[in-house]
Amino acid sequence: MITFDQVTVHYEDTAEPVLRDVNLTVEEGELCLVVGHTGVGKSTLLGAVNGLVPHFTGGTLHGRVTVDGRDTADHPPRELADVVGVVGQDPLDGFVTDTVEEELAYAMEQLAVPPATMRKRVEETLDLLGLADLRHRALHELSGGQQQRVAIGSVLTAHPRVLVLDEPTSALDPTAAEEVLAAVTRLVHDLGVTVLLAEHRLERVVQYADRVLHLPGDGRVVSGPPAEIFRTSSIAPPIVELGRSAAWSPLPLSVRDARRAAAPLRARLGGTLPPPVRPAPDTDAPDLLRARGVTVTHRGVPAVREVGIDLRGGEVTALMGRNGSGKSSLLWALQGSGPRKAGSVSVGESGTSARDPGKVSATEARRLVGLVPQTPTDLLYLESVGQELAQADSESAVGADGVPARAVLDRLAPGIPDSTHPRDLSEGQKLALVLAIQLAAAPRVVLLDEPTRGLDYRAKGALIDIVDGLASEGRAVVISTHDVEFVARAADRVVVMAEGDVVADGATGDVIVASPVFAPQTAKILAPLPFLTVDQVASVLAAPHETAPDA
Amino acid sequence: MVRIPETAARPSAPGPAPDAGGRRLPRTLHPVAWWIWALALATAVSRTNNPLLLFLVLAVLGHVITMRRTEAPWARGFKYYLYLALTVVAIRVVFRAVFATGITPHDHFLFSLPHLPTPDWYAGIQLGGPVSLEALLSAATDGLRLACMLCCIGAANTLANPKRALRVLPGALYELGVAVTVSLSVAPQLVQSVQRVHRARRLRAGRSKGLRALRGIIVPVLEDALERSLRLAAAMDSRGYGRAGTATRRSRRATGALMLLGMCGLCAGAYGLLDATAPVLLGFPALGAGGVLCVAGLRLGGRRVTRTAYRPDPWRAAEWAVAGCGVLSAVLLFSNAGFNAAELNPSVYPLGWPTLPLVPAAAILLAGAAGFLAPPPSPPARPAVPAQRAEELT
Numbered sequence: 041m042i043t044f045d046q047v048t049v050h051y052e053d054t055a056e057p058v059l060r061d062v063n064l065t066v067e068e069g070e071l072c073l074v075v076g077h078t079g080v081g082k083s084t085l086l087g088a089v090n091g092l093v094p095h096f097t098g099g100t101l102h103g104r105v106t107v108d109g110r111d112t113a114d115h116p117p118r119e120l121a122d123v124v125g126v127v128g129q130d131p132l133d134g135f136v137t138d139t140v141e142e143e144l145a146y147a148m149e150q151l152a153v154p155p156a157t158m159r160k161r162v163e164e165t166l167d168l169l170g171l172a173d174l175r176h177r178a179l180h181e182l183s184g185g186q187q188q189r190v191a192i193g194s195v196l197t198a199h200p201r202v203l204v205l206d207e208p209t210s211a212l213d214p215t216a217a218e219e220v221l222a223a224v225t226r227l228v229h230d231l232g233v234t235v236l237l238a239e240h241r242l243e244r245v246v247q248y249a250d251r252v253l254h255l256p257g258d259g260r261v262v263s264g265p266p267a268e269i270f271r272t273s274s275i276a277p278p279i280v281e282l283g284r285s286a287a288w289s290p291l292p293l294s295v296r297d298a299r300r301a302a303a304p305l306r307a308r309l310g311g312t313l314p315p316p317v318r319p320a321p322d323t324d325a326p327d328l329l330r331a332r333g334v335t336v337t338h339r340g341v342p343a344v345r346e347v348g349i350d351l352r353g354g355e356v357t358a359l360m361g362r363n364g365s366g367k368s369s370l371l372w373a374l375q376g377s378g379p380r381k382a383g384s385v386s387v388g389e390s391g392t393s394a395r396d397p398g399k400v401s402a403t404e405a406r407r408l409v410g411l412v413p414q415t416p417t418d419l420l421y422l423e424s425v426g427q428e429l430a431q432a433d434s435e436s437a438v439g440a441d442g443v444p445a446r447a448v449l450d451r452l453a454p455g456i457p458d459s460t461h462p463r464d465l466s467e468g469q470k471l472a473l474v475l476a477i478q479l480a481a482a483p484r485v486v487l488l489d490e491p492t493r494g495l496d497y498r499a500k501g502a503l504i505d506i507v508d509g510l511a512s513e514g515r516a517v518v519i520s521t522h523d524v525e526f527v528a529r530a531a532d533r534v535v536v537m538a539e540g541d542v543v544a545d546g547a548t549g550d551v552i553v554a555s556p557v558f559a560p561q562t563a564k565i566l567a568p569l570p571f572l573t574v575d576q577v578a579s580v581l582a583a584p585h586e587t588a589p590d591a
Numbered sequence: 592m593v594r595i596p597e598t599a600a601r602p603s604a605p606g607p608a609p610d611a612g613g614r615r616l617p618r619t620l621h622p623v624a625w626w627i628w629a630l631a632l633a634t635a636v637s638r639t640n641n642p643l644l645l646f647l648v649l650a651v652l653g654h655v656i657t658m659r660r661t662e663a664p665w666a667r668g669f670k671y672y673l674y675l676a677l678t679v680v681a682i683r684v685v686f687r688a689v690f691a692t693g694i695t696p697h698d699h700f701l702f703s704l705p706h707l708p709t710p711d712w713y714a715g716i717q718l719g720g721p722v723s724l725e726a727l728l729s730a731a732t733d734g735l736r737l738a739c740m741l742c743c744i745g746a747a748n749t750l751a752n753p754k755r756a757l758r759v760l761p762g763a764l765y766e767l768g769v770a771v772t773v774s775l776s777v778a779p780q781l782v783q784s785v786q787r788v789h790r791a792r793r794l795r796a797g798r799s800k801g802l803r804a805l806r807g808i809i810v811p812v813l814e815d816a817l818e819r820s821l822r823l824a825a826a827m828d829s830r831g832y833g834r835a836g837t838a839t840r841r842s843r844r845a846t847g848a849l850m851l852l853g854m855c856g857l858c859a860g861a862y863g864l865l866d867a868t869a870p871v872l873l874g875f876p877a878l879g880a881g882g883v884l885c886v887a888g889l890r891l892g893g894r895r896v897t898r899t900a901y902r903p904d905p906w907r908a909a910e911w912a913v914a915g916c917g918v919l920s921a922v923l924l925f926s927n928a929g930f931n932a933a934e935l936n937p938s939v940y941p942l943g944w945p946t947l948p949l950v951p952a953a954a955i956l957l958a959g960a961a962g963f964l965a966p967p968p969s970p971p972a973r974p975a976v977p978a979q980r981a982e983e984l985t
Contacts, residue, residue: 090829121831133819134826136769138754138776145901150831152897159902180779195830377793402796411794418791421810435796463814477795 041202041234042066042089044261047103049084049093058084060259062103068201069232071225071248073239073266075275076255078466078496082238085253085261086204089236090124091117108201122151124202125195129494130211131187132180140182140190141166141175147198158197165193168230169223184363185216189223196227202234203227210240210494213363213522214558221245240496243277243525243561246270247294267291275497278525278561281574285581298565305577309569314576317548318356321511321532325353326389328516329374329409329485334383336369336540343369345540346383351485351516356507358531358548359520360558366540367520368414371487374518375411377402387485403481406436410478411487416470417462425449425465425473426458429480436481449476452506468499472506479510486510488519492526504530524552528560528572548572615909615966619661622751623759624910624965628917629747632958633740635921640936643947644955645735651959652746658962660749661969672745676738683734688722698723699942725939755904763846763892769832773823780819784812834897842891849888856881912964916957923954 044064050057058081066072074082087093091112094101105112108123117126125147128134137143144165148158166172169189174182179190188208195203205224209217225248227233239245246252252269254262262269267290270280279298283291286305292298329351336344344366351357359367372378374385376397386394387408397405413419422428429445449456453472456465462473471491479486488507492500500523507530510517521527527534527548534551536544544551549572553563562571571577636648660666694700700721707718754775757768788811797807827833860878863869924935934948 092825092829096825096828117825117829118831118834121829121834124829126826126829128822128826130822132780133822134830135776136773136823136827136830136832138772142901147830149898149901150834152899155899155901155903158899162901198831372790375794377790402793406794406796413787413791413794415787415791417814418788418811419795421807432795481796 041068041070041108042236043104043106044088045104045106047088047101047105048259049081049088049099049101051097051099057259058099059088059261062259062261064253064261064263066234066236066251068234069228070250071228071235071237072251072253073237073242073245073249074253074255075238075242075269075273077257077275077498078468080255080257081259082255083206085255086126086206086236086238088112089202089204090120090126091115092126118150121147121200122198123200124204125192125198125200126204127188127191127195127206127208129207131184131191134191134194135179135187138178138180139175140171140177140179143179143190143194144171144197147194151198153198161197161199165197168196168226169193183216184212185219188212188216188220192220192223192227196233200233202236205235205237205239207238207240207494209244214524215362217241217244221248224248240494241277241523242275243279246277246280249293266293278574279565282562282565282577285574285578295561295564298561302565306566306569309566309571309577309580312580314569314571315579317529317573317576318508318532321352321355325355325514327351328353328389329385329387330394331374331385332383334370334373334385335381336366336373336379337381338369338379342540344373347537347540347542348383349374349535349542349545351518353484353514353516354511355533356511356517356519356531357533357535358527359518359535359537360522360524360527361537361543362522365537367537368489369540370537371411371489371518371520373398374485375409375487376400376405377411403436406478406481407483409485409487410475410481410483412471412474412478412489412491414489414493416474419474419477420462420470423461424458425456425460425462428462428473428477429458432477432480443480443482445476445480448479449473451509452476453502466499467494468502471495471503475506484514485516486518488517490520490522492519492521492523500526524558525560527552528563529575617967617969619752619755619904619968620659620750620913620965621759621904621906621910622753622756624906624913625751626747626756627914628958628961629743629750631914631917631921632746632955633743635924635955635958636736636739636743638921638924638935639951640732640736641934641945641948641951642732642735643945644935644951645732645739647952647955648739649742651955652742654959655962655965656746656749659965659968661752663752665753666749669742669745669749672742672749675745676741679738679741680731680734683730683737684727687726687730689718690716694721694723694726697940698725700724701727725942728942729939758900758903761889761893762898763889765898777816777820777823781812781816784815788812788815842894846888846892849884849891853881853884853886853888856884909964909966913961916960916964920954920958923957924951 042065044062047059047062048057049059062085074085076082084093087097088101088105089107089112091105093099095112095116101113107120110120110123112120135143136146141162144162145158148161153161166175169192171186171189171193174186174190179187182190192203192205192208203224208224209220212220221244224235224237228235228248237245246266249266252264252266254269254273254275256262256274270276270291270293271284276284279293279295280291283298283301286302288301292301327350331350332348333346334344334348335342335346347370359370361367369378373380374397376385376399380398385396385398387397388394395404395408397408400408420428422431429449432445449472452475453469456469456473462470465473475488491503495503504526507517507519519531531548534544534546534548535542536551544554549570553559553567553570553572556564556567559567560572562574562577566577632648632652636645639645656669660669688704701724703721704719706720709716709718754772757771760768785808788808792804792807797804856877858881859873860875860881863873863877864875929950930948934946935951937943937945
């Protein structure tokens with residue numbers, strides 16, 4: 041269906057080619073998973089399939105890419121629209137019309153499909169993706185998962201043979217992501233569409249893949265069956281890492297297979313107490329932030345309902361809950377920049393020095409609580425990293441005793457030169473830059489709103505190190521996130537919100553294992569044993585075998 | 592397959608429409624029909640100065656809009672046209688009072704504004720002075736006529752979905768329609784982006800007013816918008832926008848030449864009509880030739896566009912009826928049949944209550960028949976912004 045023949049892609053502004061001598065064939069009806077770290081050329085590989093690379097992006101492509109017998113050199117993307125359907129990260133970016141039904145018809149209108157056929161295909165697609173009830177709704181009113189399904193539907197109506205999905209779930213919460221991935225697997229199984237899928241959170245998709253294309257980062261593409269590729273790949277979901285440390289063969293890829301293979305492992309780990317994921321936080325540490333009865337409403341609709349929360353120094357708290365459950369509103373209200381209808385927030389050690397960040401100037405609030413918003417780039421507006429850092433120092437009036445933002449950044453993410461334009465940084469580096477800007481004011485409480493969005497495994501690992509560092513300096517850290525694997529490794533405490541209420545608040549192990557849906561993969565495989573991460577298992581396995589049960 | 596939770600929140604029955612339309616199925620009328628109706632009514636309005644007739648037109652517009660508008664956002668805009676109309680009348684009256692044109696002995700004196708002397712070289716215009724009732728009334732009726740025409744356009748915008756109206760554009764102008772549609776959908780996103788960045792400014796304790804703050808807001812918003820439009824362009828390209836179809840270089844050139852010549856013809860014709868000293872040949876003949884060439888160019892240009900329309904609006908009896916009753920009322924007002932043309936423009940000298948001429952009033956009421964000639968609009972789509980989106984927006 042898709043063949044790459046000696047393909048090399050070179051952009052003008054880079055010294056090394058992004059892809060080098062790639063030869064691969066994707067057969068009809070395969071679900072092909074593209075894995076690799078950020079910036080290794082996944083998007084380039086996917087873009088080359090329908091000719092966006094190089095027709096739209098620039099750069100030079102040597103070799104030959106053919107899709108369904110058409111050479112992308114002679115066919116620009118629009119001439120391949122009836123063969124390849126492309127869905128990007130943020131569905132809103134690709135919408136041309138404003139209602140669901142018109143969006144589904146758009147591609148067919150361009151392909152001059154007869155009106156009668158169009159009508160029929162729209163109805164079929166509405167049913168196929170479960171969108172029939174939404175047909176007259178405006179696109180911007182839909183939830184993220186619904187929007188992404190409309191985006192998939194809008195390319196499906198053209199009846200493409202190949203569907204290219206570039207991280208379709210990275211902007212979605214877990215429920216919405218499940219919705220979209222369920223739709224994709226259904227298309228593969230029912231219609232035999234060839235799917236090329238890039239995805240960061242592999243734990244969600246790896247079990248559906250027929251084949252994996254691994255981009256190790258040197259321009260090569262390694263192709264093979266999932267169990268084989270993941271045996272050695274540098275990037276792997278927790279289930280694979282567990283399988284590797286337990287030396288299972290063949291490598292299980294679904295929780296079901298892993299549970300069946302894990303019986304001996306469970307028996308062996310049975311009597312041992314898992315080592316703590318993180319050093320226990322200091323229980324005597326003072327409360328740095330006390331919030332009581334915090335209420336936020338948006339146009340009369342309550343987003344946060346009378347939430348009380350205490351944040352202790354040195355403790356990392358994860359804030360979880362579906363989109364729209366009030367996580368962001370709560371964080372903004374705690375920082376003082378967002379609206380707060382009722383309730384009190386006091387920051388600082390209890391007593392006379394406690395202040396309410398909502399009632400002081402923005403400069404003062406920044407010294408009390410630092411917040412990194414969901415779109416960190418909203419805070420960046422200068423031409424270089426150096427200027428941003430200097431501006432941050434002057435904004436927070438760093439005196440002789442303060443730590444300049446540059447030093448903070450070097451600790452968080454070493455090796456970002458001053459001259460770089462902030463827009464050219466990777467997602468992880470942008471996050472580090474904004475965090476450094478916020479930390480220049482030396483707040484004791486740090487709030488991060490969905491920092492894991494769009495980060496790959498390596499960047500998440502780096503983020504965990506950063507968060508650990510902040511906590512060890514005695515700061516209170518709150519991270520709102522959907523990523524339960526990240527929470528299992530990074531947080532001491534989990535607060536779950538639903539419809540503006542706090543519905544669970546407790547130690548990480550207790551809260552995230554309580555619900556099988558939200559549990560991390562390791563916990564699902566090893567239940568009822570209280571293991572949360574692969575590292576815990578690995579450290580027990582590595583220890584001498586003295587811990588055998590006495591029974 | 593995952594079920595959509597929203598279905599649970601679906602209202603059990605749509606609210607009763609103001610008019611079920613009898614046996615006719617609810618549907619949206621072809622936008623062009625509404626536009627013809629409204630423009631014809633505006634043409635009819637241009638003929639008269641009679642305040643009674645003008646108020647009748649406003650009543651007819653109000654009636655048709657309440658009967659046949661939908662719940663869509665653009666359909667809620669008529670009141671803004673009314674405000675605009677009021678402003679027009681007010682400006683007209685105020686200007687007439689300030690730039691007084693003097694007063695004759697027979698006029699009813701109302702009040703006097705302080706007279707500002709103007710320099711000699713500016714003698715044509717007087718500022719201030721006595722103001723008469725007659726002057727104000729004639730200004731008000733004049734303004735009212737303009738206001739009525741504005742409201743006619745407003746009615747067309749309220750009754751017809753502007754995006755569906757754009758879809759009716761000839762194929763050669765399709766790109767223009769797409770550009771307008773895309774910019775309409777991007778504007779709210781831009782507003783949202785500005786709000787988000789503005790809120791984030793406080794996190795850096797940046798100034799939220801002044802020139803420097805403007806930069807802090809504009810740079811991220813523009814970067815955002817640029818990146819988004821690049822992604823949109825890529826998405827449109829991969830979905831087949833701008834497929835070349837069967838256009839040849841020759842046909843493209845022919846289209847361009849025809850359009851250019853046609854435009855020249857139109858310009859020359861307009862000049863010939865407006866300038867009395869121009870040769871007769873430059874008037875209607877040039878205008879006609881220009882029009883024909885333009886149509887030919889659009890046709891030829893449209894041929895290279897291979898595209899189909901999803902669920903195009905049909906043109907049926909109801910469309911003929913609505914457009915027809917509008918055109919008929921305009922024709923009646925221009926025909927001078929059965930009424931005295933002077934009654935259309937009653938004079939304020941001597942001051943008197945205007946009479947309501949029967950035939951023009953009937954003609955305008957005839958246009959009001961569109962209120963029930965058009966089929967009832969489809970019941971409103973369920974509104975209800977999901978809570979999560981509402982929160983993300985704020």
